[in-house]
Amino acid sequence: AQSVTQLDSHVSVSEGTPVLLRCNYSSSYSPSLFWYVQHPNKGLQLLLKYTSAATLVKGINGFEAEFKKSETSFHLTKPSAHMSDAAEYFCVVTLGGATNKLIFGTGTLLAVQP
């Protein structure tokens, strides 16, 4: 069965320092993986997606993620945090087959300190 584990529920960084949000997945299929961001009182916005092309995926706002099959990981990184990055981040895997059902991680709340 497919599942997603976000290893940290809260991460706090200082502005200008690197960001690392960790995600491990379990999938019986070759997975499609996504990172979404949710700002307060807003819906979810796609940051980036992995669909079996390049293993290093670049997204919006300077974020990127690397798919590592051997480690079943899809960690999200950014070289330098900005105050506007403060939000909740969700790692998501798509189930295989004919449907487009998503399995969400429980989220990582990123705080950025000035």
Added chain:
Amino acid sequence: NAGVTQTPKFQVLKTGQSMTLQCAQDMNHEYMSWYRQDPGMGLRLIHYSVGAGITDQGEVPNGYNVSRSTTEDFPLRLLSAAPSQTSVYFCASSPGTRFQPQHFGDGTRLSIL
């Protein structure tokens, strides 16, 4: 381009009342779904639809009904509201394949007293 539109944005209900959460998309997407978001639990799938006239249950369907009479609309009905249904509800749509990201509405914040 409106994307996915959810109404209302906020709602307070009494236990036992019924209501319909509206969701509309203008992108001609085949796939639509409803999720609920609760603290510490991520988003959980309630119901989904792969096209007009076709719906199926997700992870937490009890207490909710859906229908899909048109491609654009996918309403979610609470039959008899319970306090356990207090949550934030999100509607999403996508072109239909598992490689395509889903587009989310801004959510409906529902409180059941």
